[in-house]
Amino acid sequence: MAGIEEEPVSLAEAPVRSLSMIEAINDALDIMLERDPDVILLGEDIGYFGGVFRATAGLQQKHGKTRVFDTPISEGGIIGVAVGMGAYGLRPVPEIQFADYIYPGLDQLISEAARLRYRSAGEFIAPMTVRSPFGGGIFGGQTHSQSPEALFTHVSGLKTVVPSTPHDAKGLLISAIEDNDPVIFFEPKRIYNGPFDGYYDKPTKPWKGHPGARVPEGYYSIPLGKAHTVRSGSAMTVLAYGTMVHVAEAVCRDKGVDAEIIDLRTLVPLDIEAVENSVEKTGRCLVVHEATRTSGFGAELAALVQERCFYHLEAPVERVTGFDTPYPHSLEWAYFPGPIRIGEAIDRLMEA
Amino acid sequence: MTKGEDRKNRPGLSLHVPEPKFRPGDKVDFTHLAIPEAGDQPRPDESCAASETFPLCTDLVRVLDDEGKACGPWDPRLSPDRVRAILRDMALVRAFDERMYRGQRQGKTSFYMKSTGEEATSVAAAHALASDDMVFPSYRQQGVLIARGYPLIEMVNQIYSNRGDKLKGRQLPIMYSSRDHSFFSISGNLATQLPQAVGWAMASAIRHDSRIAATWIGEGSTAEGDFHSALTFATVYNAPVVFNIVNNQWAISSFSGFAGAERTTFAARAIGYGVAGLRVDGNDPLAVYAAQRWAADRARSNAGPTLIEFFTYRAEGHSTSDDPSAYRSAQEREEWPLGDPIMRLKNHLIALGEWTEEQHAEMDRELAERVKAATKEAEENGILGHGLHHPFHTMFEDVFEKLPWNLEEQSEQAIRERNIKWPE
Numbered sequence A: 001m002a003g004i005e006e007e008p009v010s011l012a013e014a015p016v017r018s019l020s021m022i023e024a025i026n027d028a029l030d031i032m033l034e035r036d037p038d039v040i041l042l043g044e045d046i047g048y049f050g051g052v053f054r055a056t057a058g059l060q061q062k063h064g065k066t067r068v069f070d071t072p073i074s075e076g077g078i079i080g081v082a083v084g085m086g087a088y089g090l091r092p093v094p095e096i097q098f099a100d101y102i103y104p105g106l107d108q109l110i111s112e113a114a115r116l117r118y119r120s121a122g123e124f125i126a127p128m129t130v131r132s133p134f135g136g137g138i139f140g141g142q143t144h145s146q147s148p149e150a151l152f153t154h155v156s157g158l159k160t161v162v163p164s165t166p167h168d169a170k171g172l173l174i175s176a177i178e179d180n181d182p183v184i185f186f187e188p189k190r191i192y193n194g195p196f197d198g199y200y201d202k203p204t205k206p207w208k209g210h211p212g213a214r215v216p217e218g219y220y221s222i223p224l225g226k227a228h229t230v231r232s233g234s235a236m237t238v239l240a241y242g243t244m245v246h247v248a249e250a251v252c253r254d255k256g257v258d259a260e261i262i263d264l265r266t267l268v269p270l271d272i273e274a275v276e277n278s279v280e281k282t283g284r285c286l287v288v289h290e291a292t293r294t295s296g297f298g299a300e301l302a303a304l305v306q307e308r309c310f311y312h313l314e315a316p317v318e319r320v321t322g323f324d325t326p327y328p329h330s331l332e333w334a335y336f337p338g339p340i341r342i343g344e345a346i347d348r349l350m351e352a
Numbered sequence B: 001m002t003k004g005e006d007r008k009n010r011p012g013l014s015l016h017v018p019e020p021k022f023r024p025g026d027k028v029d030f031t032h033l034a035i036p037e038a039g040d041q042p043r044p045d046e047s048c049a050a051s052e053t054f055p056l057c058t059d060l061v062r063v064l065d066d067e068g069k070a071c072g073p074w075d076p077r078l079s080p081d082r083v084r085a086i087l088r089d090m091a092l093v094r095a096f097d098e099r100m101y102r103g104q105r106q107g108k109t110s111f112y113m114k115s116t117g118e119e120a121t122s123v124a125a126a127h128a129l130a131s132d133d134m135v136f137p138s139y140r141q142q143g144v145l146i147a148r149g150y151p152l153i154e155m156v157n158q159i160y161s162n163r164g165d166k167l168k169g170r171q172l173p174i175m176y177s178s179r180d181h182s183f184f185s186i187s188g189n190l191a192t193q194l195p196q197a198v199g200w201a202m203a204s205a206i207r208h209d210s211r212i213a214a215t216w217i218g219e220g221s222t223a224e225g226d227f228h229s230a231l232t233f234a235t236v237y238n239a240p241v242v243f244n245i246v247n248n249q250w251a252i253s254s255f256s257g258f259a260g261a262e263r264t265t266f267a268a269r270a271i272g273y274g275v276a277g278l279r280v281d282g283n284d285p286l287a288v289y290a291a292q293r294w295a296a297d298r299a300r301s302n303a304g305p306t307l308i309e310f311f312t313y314r315a316e317g318h319s320t321s322d323d324p325s326a327y328r329s330a331q332e333r334e335e336w337p338l339g340d341p342i343m344r345l346k347n348h349l350i351a352l353g354e355w356t357e358e359q360h361a362e363m364d365r366e367l368a369e370r371v372k373a374a375t376k377e378a379e380e381n382g383i384l385g386h387g388l389h390h391p392f393h394t395m396f397e398d399v400f401e402k403l404p405w406n407l408e409e410q411s412e413q414a415i416r417e418r419n420i421k422w423p424e
């Protein structure tokens, strides 16, 4: 299997189309099934039907029933057999239908997939990419809305990726599949079909026309562990990922704040250099995520910024997050860390 | 009708909490275990429907009778050379277990687990598999490694967690891994190996390979959810896998009743999944071999998975950290009606005129010497806690394929602490 660095690809020459995130993910899976006979997709309803969000639509028809297939409703079983397939030499890409249902598979992920390379001193590895739609904003109630990324970033041996655009989703997913370590690939389902600026009462826009929706045809990869500067600025640094990149961007635009917005793209491994460089330049830092607050990934980011950039800071690091409650159904938008919560934090940062 | 009124007239419920038949000091009588005659069990064709094996799930497949004669349709008719090889491997496992147990008591390592009395369930089973069939063991299948010729010194290095340990001192003693011997890395988390074995077997089938997977689990661990996931996936995809349940009656201090043994056999669970099931005398090496071979042939010919229950007895404590006299009667071991697998196979060979007491004693002496030599050699690489471990940096390797910045920083810290503690 070619490593990501070994194969530079010139995107300049590839024809570019406008794709939604779900189409970009489907495209990445299709390309990887084509390129690498070791790649296998498995999960609930992903085969004949093509997945409840259509991420695998058409792939079983194209690549056959032993490459793309449905599984029993058993997340522990799905991850468990994927560990065994990885040990055999395959490169499984299991789908967990919703991140909220990944918990029955946690033991196989934490105790097995994440530890296998270490405990066997490299004899056996579990090169799997667990794809799972995550996050709220679709009236999914508490069981179709969670953002459990911090449970995984806390585990040594797992990588955690969250894309924010169709372009990134495709390139990052390809890198994740090629990676020899287990990767948790969380897909923000709120932005599967269009970017979201946090104003839920305004009509939703499709991806078409958004610069992040310009997806080159064919194979390309975006290395894991490289953040993306969405926009440069000097007043403050905003660290975000997934849906919240778009919300933060809209708030900064509307408030006219000259913020530098960093889309982390990969939480583990983290692009610490990008974080340090930006905070040292701006002296102020806002961390935004949709997940619950206490022990969230924002706590890790705030601690890192404080440890490494303390003497550049002109204000305490601010965190904007979901509340420490289950994701409520009717009060979804009261829970969501939207423009008001972000706006207040920006004001506090600028006044300090 | 008011709810409360209605309830008053109903009988009160009672909770059943299982209790083993014998506790410390109790006189042990195993006559309630109906042990059928050796040779009486029918042997269906390997390609039969799973449901046809149902009678065998409550029976007990036995080959060796009390006189040491092999009888009935399950007799695998092995050559005397093969039988001697199985005997020898079992005796080596026992000699190794004895020595390592003492090594732990002498402070050379932290922990050890014996498989005394259960040697046949791993050794004879390993002889029935192809050497490149992938095994997903639990922690009590050192017999598989030994039967596959894994060097004893590597086992001791791992147990001593020394600088010769191929696993770099990362795993608890006896949690071996050897890709070259198609022996999967052992996990401390019970039952996780079952769905993994199924996944490996599925991969082998996807690839039109000819190798199958075999996995072992203790009867207590069958209560885990992974057992159900594994059987479900195995039957759904007709995976070429053999599940071996080692029913040694005990899970640390909990008897098999806490995994449901009061109501049914472990083999019988196979039928509900549409998987073939066999209940086998686990102290009868020829029966173990025959059953494993039947299941392996079935899997290899795409006829489906098999669940085998080996009925046996854990003759010693759970591990070096356990004292079984606190929860079970010491008489159980002596009264166990299925005897000892090594003695039974030895008597069989002697009855055949293919072995003598003198040869056996000589073999035992030679194996004890071999084990001793291996431990001596391994001790040169260090014993646990005596400084001869792998370099500090190795603690940070293999978490990921490449070392990320945070682990690099943490490794510098660990090395700095070492230099402060032990300046050059």
Ligand SMILES: Cc1ncc(C[n+]2csc(CCOP(=O)(O)OP(=O)(O)O)c2C)c(N)n1
Binding pocket: B140, B188, B189, B190, B217, B218, B219, B220, B221, B222, B246, B248, B250, B251, B252, B314, B318
């Ligand atoms: C998931 C998990 N739970 C609990 C334990 C602790 N534990 C280790 S061995 C054991 C008993 C297992 O008994 P059994 O499955 O019958 O296997 P045996 O020891 O008899 O071979 C327990 C409870 C563990 N290692 N993993």
Ligand SMILES: [Mg+2]
Binding pocket: B218, B219, B220, B246, B247, B248, B249, B250, B251, B252, B314
């Ligand atoms: Mg047991």
